[in-house]
Amino acid sequence: MTDRELLLLISEDKVRGFTLLVDTYSALIYKIVSSVVLPVGTREDAEECVSDTFLAFYNNLEDVDLERGSVKGYLAVIAKRRAINLYHTLKRQQYADMPLDESMAAEGADGTADYETKAALVKAIKDLGEPDSTIVTRKYILGETAKEISAYVALSPEAVQKRLERSMDKLKIMLGGVFYG
Amino acid sequence: MADIEKILSELDAQEMSELLDGIDAQQDMLLSARIKQKALPQLTKEDSAPEVREKSIPRIFKIIPVAAALIIFIAGAVVAVSELASPQKEPETTTAVTTTQNKNSWRDNPLMLAISSGNESLIESLLTNTILLTEDVLTFAIDCADFLSYTVIQEIAKAVEKSFGTTGLDALLESTLLGDSEKALKELKERENMLMTPLEKLSFFFSAAFCDSEVISEFMEKGFDVSLKDASGKSIFEIAEKYGNEENVKAAEEGSK
CATH class of the missing domain: 1.10.1740.10 (RNA polymerase sigma factor, region 2, helix turn helix motif)
Known part of the structure; x- marks a missing residue:
């Protein structure tokens, strides 16, 4: 439907x-x-x-x-x-x-991200390609663990964790060091 | 990564839709049933309440003389002021008790304990005690379908429906569980694409126990195979045999050949 x-x-x-x-x-x-x-x-x-x-x-x-x-x-x-x-x-x-x-x-302090920042982040996550885009989304929107995500992307939990770390590093580069953690 | 999490929490519908495109979670029938049990009564109450209020106000002013209405108003004001002066603690206590009950609901409820132990004669005797019929009981019983008989689950559903006015279950699941073949068939015919979800499969197994051959045939035409087995490992033939519904299942299977 x-x-x-x-x-x-x-x-x-x-x-x-x-x-x-x-x-x-x-x-x-x-x-x-x-x-x-x-x-x-x-x-x-x-x-x-x-x-x-x-x-x-x-x-x-x-x-x-x-x-x-x-x-x-x-x-x-x-x-x-x-x-x-x-x-x-x-x-x-x-x-x-x-x-x-x-x-x-x-x-903690409250803040609101501007439209350009949000749009850039969403684009950057989509540009990671699969399965990384799915891994990042499932981690940070759905709050799933590496083990739960692994069932959806047919990777081991360890591989999911590694890909997640690499994706976050890529996002930092793609967004020009705006984000840090 | 705290900044990224924070920004992701501020996305609008369009941005969220882009990210979640292609992302799903496996349907959870029991969770869905619990959510509906909470939400549906509020959904249907919203329509009826304003109408009731609009009808009652004119009636009060027609029936009660003005002097009597004034006395009632003053008495009500006195009560309201005294309540404001000493806030009621009972509602908080009730809420706290309810919260505590929800946290430990199945352990504190003899009916839930009986369900978890599969003691069917005890379940049936406890069903007469409506205080034990909480909103979790039916979904818990369905969760125990691998060892609890379908007839006991049906009895629980009937008791819940009588007590709450609704089972809170999906319409197809409810109609097959209660053996309402007419309603089940109507539901099935309105569902064009069935996804073989756990809920739909369970409806199929309930239909093998309680529904007529037309309903079972309709399930088969929608792709539900006779090789499917329920949580206890039974095929629809074994289910039908257990619940005295073999003729309907055989008729449905022959009709589908």
Whole structure:
């Protein structure tokens, strides 16, 4: 089923459409959410966040423009942002008893990357080619381990780890040393 | 690499779509069922709630005289002020208990323990206690389909449906599990491309146990092979024999030749 057909189904038969949406994307969205939330929260927290993601997508259906992104892309963005918000909420609860300066240092500074930087990074990752592009995406968007990624790219976990390190070095060169870590 | 992670967390839908093109995760039927169980009630509640509110307000003002309404309003205000003065602790406690229950749900729930041990007579006797029917019970039972009989899973599904008004399962999985052949056939006919997902295969096995030959034939026409085996290693013939549905499976197989 195409994205367009899926959106049409959701608008015509919301329960069936929503069910199909969840069946198709819940595993992917859970990966994105859990990689952010599980270090500070429970599986229940992560699943609540996943449920909220799908409901938020449904409630903002009129804003979905398939010319600008796929259903998967929209869901992933909502999931990432909600997961990060939940992460900060849960972290703040943990820091409630901490002295103010320590908790601020722990949260780190906020910043927003500009459009050109984001576009350059996405292009650079795609230009890595396969399987490196998939390895980097699965590592940094889905939060998968080398062992989990190895099942998708038919390489050993050690080979995945090596390729990941080389890819990050390549990205540094391709982006002119803008990124460091 | 912290900067790259941070930037990747700020991508918009178009950028995310480019990166995720061709990237998928293996479907997880149980996870999907749990997410639907959380989300679907809210999805259907959003439509009905405004309508109910709109209907009730005019009725109140028609029925209750103005003086009585004023008294009720004042009484309500007094209660609200007293609640603000001493915040209720119970909701927090309830939330904490619920959270704790969710963390250790299957260990604290006798019904879940009975399911995990495969004690079917105990499961059936515990199903009458609706307090034990949490949202995890059915998905947990399905997860134990390799040793739990399909009839017990069906009983649990019926109990959950009675208690919550919904099983929370995918429509095809639900209809085959409950033996609703008419609904199962309708679902199957509407699904053009079936991907042989674990959920769809399980629906096929449930149909071998509980559905008529038309449903089983439809599965076969969509590519579900008689050689497929369920989590306990049984073929659809063995499943049908166990649940007294051999005639329907044989009829379906003969029809497909």
